[in-house]
Amino acid sequence: MQTPAGSHIVQTPLGPRAEITSFWEMVFNPSSMDRLCHVLLGCWLTGAFFVISVAAYYLLKQRHIQIAKSMMTIGLSFAMLSLVLQLISGDSSAKVVARHQPAKLAALEGVYKTAPNTPISVFGWVDAKNETVHSLKIPGALSFLTYGNAAKPVPGLDQVPRDEWPNVALTFQTYHIMVAMWSFMFLIALLGIYYGFKKTLEKRRWLLWTMVFSVLLPHIAQQCGWACAEVGRQPWIVYKLLRTSEGVSTSIVAGQVIGSITMFVVIYCLLFALFIFLLDRKIKHGPDEAFPEYDDQLYRDITKTMPS
Amino acid sequence: MIDVQSLWYFVIGAAMISYTILDGFDLGVGALHLFAKTDEQRRIFLNSIGPVWDGNEVWIVIVMGGVFAGFPNAYATVFSGFYTLLMFLIAALIFRAVAIEFRSKNESIFWRKLWDIVFSFASILVAFVLGLILGNMVEGIPLDHRQDYIGDFTDLLGPYPVMIGFTSCALFAMHGAIYLAMKTDGQAHEIVRKWINKAIGVFIFFYFVSTIGTLKYMPHMVERMLERPYLFLFPLLALAAIFSIVYQVKKNNSGWAFIFSSISIALLVILFGLGTYPVIVQSTINPDQNSLTIYNAASSEKTLQILLLIVALGLPLVFAYGAWVYRIFRGKVRLEKSSY
Numbered sequence: 001m002q003t004p005a006g007s008h009i010v011q012t013p014l015g016p017r018a019e020i021t022s023f024w025e026m027v028f029n030p031s032s033m034d035r036l037c038h039v040l041l042g043c044w045l046t047g048a049f050f051v052i053s054v055a056a057y058y059l060l061k062q063r064h065i066q067i068a069k070s071m072m073t074i075g076l077s078f079a080m081l082s083l084v085l086q087l088i089s090g091d092s093s094a095k096v097v098a099r100h101q102p103a104k105l106a107a108l109e110g111v112y113k114t115a116p117n118t119p120i121s122v123f124g125w126v127d128a129k130n131e132t133v134h135s136l137k138i139p140g141a142l143s144f145l146t147y148g149n150a151a152k153p154v155p156g157l158d159q160v161p162r163d164e165w166p167n168v169a170l171t172f173q174t175y176h177i178m179v180a181m182w183s184f185m186f187l188i189a190l191l192g193i194y195y196g197f198k199k200t201l202e203k204r205r206w207l208l209w210t211m212v213f214s215v216l217l218p219h220i221a222q223q224c225g226w227a228c229a230e231v232g233r234q235p236w237i238v239y240k241l242l243r244t245s246e247g248v249s250t251s252i253v254a255g256q257v258i259g260s261i262t263m264f265v266v267i268y269c270l271l272f273a274l275f276i277f278l279l280d281r282k283i284k285h286g287p288d289e290a291f292p293e294y295d296d297q298l299y300r301d302i303t304k305t306m307p308s
Numbered sequence: 309m310i311d312v313q314s315l316w317y318f319v320i321g322a323a324m325i326s327y328t329i330l331d332g333f334d335l336g337v338g339a340l341h342l343f344a345k346t347d348e349q350r351r352i353f354l355n356s357i358g359p360v361w362d363g364n365e366v367w368i369v370i371v372m373g374g375v376f377a378g379f380p381n382a383y384a385t386v387f388s389g390f391y392t393l394l395m396f397l398i399a400a401l402i403f404r405a406v407a408i409e410f411r412s413k414n415e416s417i418f419w420r421k422l423w424d425i426v427f428s429f430a431s432i433l434v435a436f437v438l439g440l441i442l443g444n445m446v447e448g449i450p451l452d453h454r455q456d457y458i459g460d461f462t463d464l465l466g467p468y469p470v471m472i473g474f475t476s477c478a479l480f481a482m483h484g485a486i487y488l489a490m491k492t493d494g495q496a497h498e499i500v501r502k503w504i505n506k507a508i509g510v511f512i513f514f515y516f517v518s519t520i521g522t523l524k525y526m527p528h529m530v531e532r533m534l535e536r537p538y539l540f541l542f543p544l545l546a547l548a549a550i551f552s553i554v555y556q557v558k559k560n561n562s563g564w565a566f567i568f569s570s571i572s573i574a575l576l577v578i579l580f581g582l583g584t585y586p587v588i589v590q591s592t593i594n595p596d597q598n599s600l601t602i603y604n605a606a607s608s609e610k611t612l613q614i615l616l617l618i619v620a621l622g623l624p625l626v627f628a629y630g631a632w633v634y635r636i637f638r639g640k641v642r643l644e645k646s647s648y
Contacts, residue, residue, distance in 0.1 A: 250388075
């Protein structure tokens with residue numbers, strides 16, 4: 001859909017249709033492996049920060065201390081590994097976008113006019129009416145990351161026909177939120193590892209509380225990353241082959257689609273609330289004490305008698 | 309020499325049979341759930357399907373995926389045409405899954421009763437909608453010259469499809485009751501034994517009504533058999549299998565009863581195939597031109613060949629892990645701390 005390959009268009013009595021020419025070209029199309037790695041690493045991060053969050057909660061509440069400490073060590077090292085790999089994967093994904101979907105890359109960074117030393121925005125907002133971006137920029141960074149040459153211009157939206165532009169503001173913001181989430185996660189993991197080595201992590205309650213809520217960061221990153229990938233490829237449903245507006249079924253009406261979206265929103269909000277309720281109970285209940293040597297009361301008594 | 313389109317049709321048919329046999333019993337257990345009165349019985353029944361129901365549902369994903377990949381035109385027409393109906397199906401499948409997982413996670417009586425009701429009604433709805441869809445595919449739906457559906461939601465609720473919907477609920481309830489008899493002992497087993505006879509009675513009633521309905525109003529379903537009378541062996545076998553269920557239940561052989569109940573289901577799906585092949589979706593308007601067949605709805609032959617290869621490699625794996633799960637959880641249900 002994003003980088004179609006391994007197929008060709010055949011005319012049939014009911015109109016043109018795509019038929020397969022090579023199975024492996026289709027499976028290993030230019031973006032499939034980068035996307036797969038990017039998504040899997042996102043899942044690793046979700047898992048790692050979930051573990052970190054629960055461990056931080058137990059450390060704050062002085063419960064299941066031994067288990068919490070192991071969880072924290074595993075969670076932080078796994079998070080750091082995934083974060084570094086995700087940086088490499090993100091760079092690689094962006095280069096694929098630059099090669100195959102230049103209009104999307106231009107929208108991700110809000111590049112309206114092609115110019116040398118194309119910058120990266122750290123954060124900002126898009127003024128779609130005047131086709132400019134007000135932001136904190138790093139000059140030449142996008143050119144450098146794309147081509148390894150800070151001077152070479154990255155093609156802007158001015159090189160794309162106006163009716164093939166995605167929604168720039170939405171693509172730009174979702175992409176930047178995703179990157180910002182990565183930065184926050186990296187900062188938390190870095191601080192966690194630093195204080196962990198200094199053995200003072202348990203005293204940094206502000207950091208532990210941040211960790212408790214850091215479970216949200218990978219989720220936000222994933223939703224925003226998905227949104228920018230899909231909004232950024234508009235108006236195409238199959239890139240450069242089929243427009244989304246032409247892919248709509250003729251036998252359903254708008255009311256049915258609105259109805260089903262409403263249904264899914266209601267169901268998932270309900271399920272999310274139930275999920276949080278049950279998960280919260282499970283976390284508060286904690287692991288069953290399988291090992292008597294991990295007796296928390298005993299541990300607390302010992303630590304109380306020790307000089308701090 | 310048989311063509312690839314037919315081969316793929318048989319693969320989907322085989323997956324369809326697996327689905328109706330496997331998910332059939334856990335939907336049936338769901339449909340009967342509220343007839344169990346105590347929390348312990350409900351938990352025993354729930355745990356009889358607990359480890360396997362989600363694996364069973366994989367088969368409908370294979371069926372739908374198989375139609376999507378092999379007969380995309382039929383997929384496009386059916387999934388857009390049955391849009392609202394399928395949304396009900398999806399909602400029911402979601403709530404059913406959640407009910408099974410969440411029900412026993414909280415002690416509160418209100419919580420458990422609520423999820424019991426959700427579980428049971430969602431199971432019945434899934435069985436009914438599946439029957440409704442099958443009934444519509446037998447009866448035919450209005451398709452235009454581009455083979456797009458031109459009716460609306462209420463056109464799908466005709467008397468014949470609704471009858472097939474009831475029949476599939478009754479069939480699954482009977483199948484589920486027999487499964488429960490096989491998986492339980494003691495008091496729970498005694499209760500299930502009482503259900504089975506009623507469930508068989510209800511199913512046989514609906515079976516005869518829908519058979520008469522098919523013979524009278526859907527003459528195209530028996531055309532092939534009239535051309536080749538030896539095919540009448542299949543409905544006779546189906547009848548024999550159904551009466552074998554009654555016999556085995558009377559002898560209290562729930563294992564054999566379950567096998568015959570599975571055979572009956574397989575034969576009913578085969579009868580559907582014998583009646584409709586090579587048509588996938590019958591059109592009520594200009595049927596010869598507008599109907600979707602395995603030839604005008606198929607992907608390219610290359611795609612079908614690749615699909616057959618994938619199935620040849622993948623299906624043994626699915627069978628293997630399925631068989632393994634059933635082996636691990638064989639025998640009568642026992643409630644433990646980690647049970648549903």
